[in-house]
Amino acid sequence: MTLKAAYDPDNIFARILRGEIPSVKIWEDEHVLAFMDVFPQSEGHVLLISKTSTARNLLEVEADTLARLTEATRRTARAVDRALNPEGFQIMQLNGDAGGQTVFHLHVHIIPRWADRPMKGHGHAPMADTETLRGLADRIAAALD
Structure with missing residues (x-):
């Protein structure tokens, strides 16, 4: 998909939000859902999506939604750090086919990293x-603040 196309209400994240597909939730509020990636690139790979x-x-997101998603990412990354004690982590947000995006609903990845553990490829x-x-x-x- 290009950067400019209509939103598909049947994408997997929209279906998760509607309860049509199960997810392993970490936490949620009225604006954001944080859940485990079922195809994790590393142990503890988390996804965050807007519920609204x-x-x-990134080009289409509303400023207030982005602010909430960014704060949710920071909060969740802190919990990942406390819970799993990685040596580092990656925050990824991919845009368009050419940018590596595979689900066309804005989302953020938190991927814990350890020097002695190779990361699996995105989508692989x-x-x-x-x-x-x-x-x-x-x-x-349990590690959320």
Whole structure:
């Protein structure tokens, strides 16, 4: 998809928000949902999405929505750090096909990193076990401030 196209209300994140597809939630409020990536590039890979916006990418997002999503990312990254003690982490936000975006609903990745663990490629990681993801989500949720 290009950067300029109509929002698809049947994208996987929209379906998760409607409860049509399950997710392993870490936390949510009226504006943001934080949940585990089922195809994690690294242990503890988290996704954050707006529950109120149909922006497909950074170019389309409303300023107040971006501010909420950014604060949610910071809060969740702190919890990931406390819960999993990574040596670093990546915050990724991809835009358009050429930019690596695969789901066209604005989202942010938090990917914990360790020097001795290679990161799997975006869109190339195997599907994770739900119980493993639930355990990680619980640890991260317990570390939220």
